[in-house]
Structures are given as C-alpha cells and as structure tokens.
Amino acid sequence: MDIATPVSKVITELKSLLGDRLATSNSVREHHSHDTSRLAPHLPDAVAFPRTEEEVAAIVSACAAHGVPVVPFGAGSSMEGHTIPIRGGITLDTREMNRIVEIRPEDLLAVVQPGVTRKQLNVELRETGLMFSVDPGADASIGGMASTRGSGTTSVRYGTMRENVLALRVVTPDGTAIQTGSRARKSSTGYDLTHLFVGSEGTLGVITELTVRLHPIPEAVSVAFCPFPTVAQAVEAVIACVQYGIPVARVEFLDEVAIASVNNYSKLDMPVAPTLLFEFHGTSAWVEEQAKLAEDICTAHDAISYRWTADTDERNKLWQARHDLFWATKAIIPGYDLYTGDICVPISRLAESITAARADIDASSLKGQIIGHVGDGNFHTAYLIDPNNPVHLKEAEEMADRLVERALKVGGTASGEHGIGMAKLKFMRKEHGKAVDVMEKIKAALDPKGIMNPGKMGSEWSA
C-alpha cells in the first residue's frame, strides 16, 4: 500500500536531484518559517537550494506534478510575510544562485542570479565606475527586491526596481523557463512580462536571472541638512526642488521624534524639528550648484538653517542622523521592538499625511517616529512596542491600518516599497477595486494549480 503523500513524493524526487541541497532538518525548516514580520510562522516541508535554472525548473515541475506549493525565498528580509510557507510545501531558497553572470559596462547593465545581494553586486562593480542604485536598507537579494518591487532612498533619482530591471529569466508554474525583455534599453514588442513579474511576489513563477541597469558612480557628491519649523514647509520645499528640476539623488525626511532619538543616542544637538537630508550627485561644480539652489528654495520656505558640504568626512557627519537612526530608535525604550508602517501618497498630499500619522501616534499610548523618502511621497512610521504586550501589538496594527486607509483616501497606495505579502492582502480590493479581478484572471491563467506561493497575492484577497 502506497501511503506516500504528494509532498513526500516531491521530497523523494528532489532528494535524488539535489542531495544535500534538499533540507528537511528542523533547523533549516524553522529558519524558513518566518520573515522579519510579526506574522505567525509556518514550517515548509522541505527547503531546496538550487544552483541553476534547470534545477529550479525541475523543482517547480515536480511540485506542479504533485500539486505541492513552491515558495521562493531570497535573503529573508521581507517585512510583510511574503516568504512564509503558510501551506507548507517546498521553500525554494536562492542563496546558492548567487553568481554574477555578466557585467556589461558599455551597456550599463549586469546579469545576475536572483540570490546575488545588492551589496555583493556593488562590490563587484567597483572597478567599473558603475553602481546598482536601488538601496532598500537591508542587504536584500536582487531577486527578492524585484519580486517585491523594492526601492529605497535613491529611487527619487534612479528609480525603483520597476525602472531598474530590464529583463528576466523566469521559470513559470508549469516548469517552463522563459526570457522576458532583452538587453535593449527600450522595446515596443509584446506584452511587458518583465513588469508583470516584477512585484508579483513569487506568485507567478520563480525568477532565475535578472538583467539590471547600472548607473555611473557620481564624480562628486554633496549633502545638505535642513530643519524646518513644520512638516508642511519641509514637504513644500521638496516639491519646489523637484519642480525646479534639481535632480536630487536622495531626500530623506526625519520627524522631530526621530531627530530627538538620534540626538540622545549619538550625543548630538541637532534642532529638534522636521528635517530634510539631501544628497546631490554630479560633477563638482554641479553638486555645488544643486546644493545652493536647494538652499535658496529651503530658505524661501523658512528653513531654520541649511548646512551643506561636498567634503566626505563632513558629509558623513551631516548625514549621521540617518545612519544612526535604526539603533537610535531601538534605544528609545530598551527591549522594545519597532512595528513599521509603509505607504506612498501623491506628493501634494504628503504633508497632511505625515501630520495625520503624527497626530495618530500622539493620540495613542505608543511612542513612534516618522521617516520618509519624501521625493517619492513614501514614508514609514515606526511604532515602539513591547514585544510581550498584545495590547501594544494591537494598537500598532490598528494605527498601521489607519495609515493605509488615509493613504488610499488621498489617491495613494497601501505600500510604497515593502509589498503586500500577507499583511496587506486585506487592502488589495480597497486599493485596486475591480482590477483585482484582472489580477486573479492572470494568476489563474499562469498558475492554474495555484502552486506558486499560495495564500498570497493573486488568489486570496477576494475571499
């Protein structure tokens, strides 16, 4: 009598294919049962560590044949539950697919396997004078960043993963490997499958190779530090800078609580006020001119002060607040954790959105701060919670939900860069309305058995 379950059959097949690279130990499964979110963990039945597209295709084919879930896994830095295998099955960890396949400086592009991390690529690029620009903070895998349509501090100038992925290789849910896009910088041929897979969070296939854009490392960099009396004045200064055509490379916002926490942590005495940190890229003359143009604009918007520099040591000092922020925030209440919110709104609605988020925190029992990639209208709340206090968790969750509700009301989006995962599935229909039906049709057409990262985007939100 054959008592093998579908998943045990898959494991047997994959053992013979992958040997030690198919892990069923508790420790490995446990490591892949959670992400950095607070969502309940769930164990995969096994974890596969393929090295090639052919192995990925074999894994997906085996799972497809037996109707077993496949959950792609990058660096595990997801914040919204993307990689939690809530239906079990095989977690496909891409960490051994970490080869930089090709760097083509003349074409300003690199071809990488999905497990390559952004820092790994940038180390490799150093000799070329080029950089991979997308910087979400964590040293995420580039495959994961593409799957989540990630971005970060430099996206105001260089774009998000949406703009920086030129082509993909993908194993589709029936085990077929396809190429999307090409090495040409633009194309008018066929449906844009590259952009369909970017941001699809592992629900339409497994990315096995990415062709990403590179950008010249700037000859010179200048930075500026600029506190304002109010959030509105800071945001209006950003709008004016962008409208004027200053190509700001980064413009980060820190609210007064964030500034106070860094003052305390790093023994600084920055004015406790809503503050903008600018970074400008270009030639020496051009980064000086940009810094001075921004100074004129910030001064006209009643900035409290404006300090800028192009000197490397001075730059690090002016931006110290941003660099120290994570640990400074953690240190506000020792032992507490950060619960993070993430929205993006039209920039015209940014000041009121930040102000409302601040008011919500002030009305709660929690401490919290707000930082933002404000050139894009994207900002994050960080609520400080006692990890052992369910009341705190509930309060933070409700505040993060209200943050999203307000963003949607002003024409924004439920996530600027952290993605849907499981945590934000409940907002999909509210944000996208009947477009969700179109997404579901696409999911059903490409993954009729529903094996790719089930319980996530594509099939669950309409329930």
Added chain:
Amino acid sequence: MDIATPVSKVITELKSLLGDRLATSNSVREHHSHDTSRLAPHLPDAVAFPRTEEEVAAIVSACAAHGVPVVPFGAGSSMEGHTIPIRGGITLDTREMNRIVEIRPEDLLAVVQPGVTRKQLNVELRETGLMFSVDPGADASIGGMASTRGSGTTSVRYGTMRENVLALRVVTPDGTAIQTGSRARKSSTGYDLTHLFVGSEGTLGVITELTVRLHPIPEAVSVAFCPFPTVAQAVEAVIACVQYGIPVARVEFLDEVAIASVNNYSKLDMPVAPTLLFEFHGTSAWVEEQAKLAEDICTAHDAISYRWTADTDERNKLWQARHDLFWATKAIIPGYDLYTGDICVPISRLAESITAARADIDASSLKGQIIGHVGDGNFHTAYLIDPNNPVHLKEAEEMADRLVERALKVGGTASGEHGIGMAKLKFMRKEHGKAVDVMEKIKAALDPKGIMNPGKMGSEWSA
C-alpha cells in the same frame, strides 16, 4: 425571419446610444481602414466616436455580447498596421475623448483622455513650467502612444511611455472599467497592470484615461553638432558620455547620407560624415558644463569638429539638419516614398548594427539613410522606394526584415518604438520564444472571445 448579422445588431444598438457619433459612411470607414504603413487596408463596419468611459464600456459590452471586433484608434499615425480592422467590426476612434481632465503641478502629473495629443497637452502645460516629454515626432494621441509603448528623441533622459504612464483607466474586454496604478509615484501593491496595458496595442482593452508624468521645462538648453570620421567613433563617444554620467536630453545620430540630403535640400555645407546632435537640459551653468564635457569626450574620440551653443537662434541652426530631415529625405528622389525600419540593440552592439544596415543599403538597388536615437541604441532606416514599383517594395521589406534579424542576433528587439502591429508579428516568437505562450495565456484570460483588435498581438503570431 431575423437576418440581422451580429455586427448589424451592434450597429443598431450603438446608433441609439451614439446617434451621429456612430458613422457608417464610406468616407469615414475608408479613413479608418488604413494607417501610415503600406499594409493592405480593410474597412471597419462602423466607426464609433465615444466621449466618455461609460460610452466606451457600452460599445465594448455590445461588441462582446455579439462577438464583434473592437479596434481602438487614436490619431492614425501608426506605422505598423496596429489600427487596421482586418476582421471588420467597430473601430473605436478616441478623437472626441480629447479632454485634459486635470493638471497637478505639485505632483508633476496630468490626467488626460486618450484622444489628447502630446502637442495639445504641452500647449496646455505652458503656464505651469512643466512639459510632457515623450516626443515620437508625429502629433500622436497619448492613448495611442501608450498602447504602442512609444518614445522618441527625449527618451534617453526622460524615458519612454513605459516610464511616463503612472496610471490608467481601462475598459476590459468584458466591458468592465478598471483603474490601474495610482497617483503615488511608486507602489509595491499588486500585479503591475499599468505596464501590461502599456504596449498591448489595443488587444487587452480600451484605455479611457491616462495619468502621465510631467517634467520641469529646463531653465536652459544647450545643443552641440559633432561629425565623426566613422560610425564606431560616434557611437563610442555616446557610450562614453552616458558612462560619464552626462544626462544628455537628446542625442541624435544622422549618417552621411542623411547629412548630404539636408545639405542639398537646405543649401548647407555640413561635413558629409556620421554626425551626432546633442541637447543638454539644466541650469545655464550646468548646460554649459555638459556641453564642454561632451566636447572633451567627442574630441577624445577623434571628432572632426564640435560646435555647441546655448543661444536659441544658434541652437535652431545647429539642429537644422534634424528639423529638415523628413522633407530633405523625401526630396532626394521626388515622388518616392520612405519605407522605414525600426530596431533597438544593446548600445555595445550599435556601431556594428548601423554599419551592417548601411552595407545592406549600399548592396541594394535602393537609396536609403540611417538616423537614430542612439543614447537608447534605437535607430531607423529609411529606404527610398518608387511607390508604384513592387520590386522596390519587396527589396525594402526584405532589407527591413534583415535589419530585425540582425538586431535579434545581438540581443536586441524587433522594434524600438513603432510596435508590432501586423508588420512584425512574424518576429514575435523569434524574439520572445516561449514567453509568447505566456502572452497568449494572458490574452485568452482577459479576452476569451478575442474581440479586442483581433489579428494582432496576443493571438496570431503562433499560427
């Protein structure tokens, strides 16, 4: 006995909805039977001129109910047969959907109906200091430009329609109106339907509204004129400029035949050589610095000469070759027509691609010239043909096909900006391989009855 055909039923229904805005006259049908290509015309059964999304939804619903084709039509400037209704049915002309719905300067975006043309929008924007950047030459409709994923001279700096469409409203093939994207500059929520519809050439639905990005009109503009001994030196200079980080706003290539034709037409004496025309945008100081940086690079690549200016009158003179090009080319042999090729290759392969295209023309019985948006690796061939000579047409077609075959061999694409239409369906599988199967699954899922622009992308190429 009911002898009404499906299409006559639709016409009857739409007559009562649209009145005079449902045309069945021969002259209107004839006007919608062709585009600017040489492909055989085909009459639609009727032409509808809706004004609102509700009317579009009613038209599509009626056609869906009776299985009648719907062919969206913008300004009619397609070059590859996109709008030819080869299965008859209803052509949906968006020219009365020409309302600029909203301009939001703070958000650097405009909301327009699909029939708004790019020039119309830019006239409206003048007071704001902002511009819509995509410039394909023709005064195309913005809906049509999105459907073809159009681009043009400024895309090296400001992007194609892919980068400049932020959100859409679309009537899907079952008559449902959906919204894709939002007014937020970035988002990590859901499948990227905006990019799926951009470039889908009317085969997945009808675009009824577009939210497009705007860019600041530069404070200053400088231009440069720079002939080179060889194509390779010109292209290498472009690569070096881009790698250096000079944000060229335009960089156009004209080969020696193009230069000679303008010399002849406009009584000029430009050196008959492969020539680059640069345009730089920024502040006065910055456009001067960019022009001088490019001069250093071009000189290092053995440029024959390099002239630049930021003066408006002088700028027009330096760029006269580009402005006069169309008519100068038409004047090479009076009465002859231009047959146009369009490919895009990785920029590292551009010099060899242009050189091969030139050799192919020289080996033919036709005259022809080559121009390109070379910062993107995109170039066009124009073959001069006697419109009454079938041998000429055949020779031009075969040359354009070889152009594409060579582009695909070096990792390029069959169309940089003109699209697939009908003319390039034959290259879809060669370029995209098994990804075509995924495209067909999407087409079948969204348009199971195959009513949207049948005989084009999504359903025909695998035959």
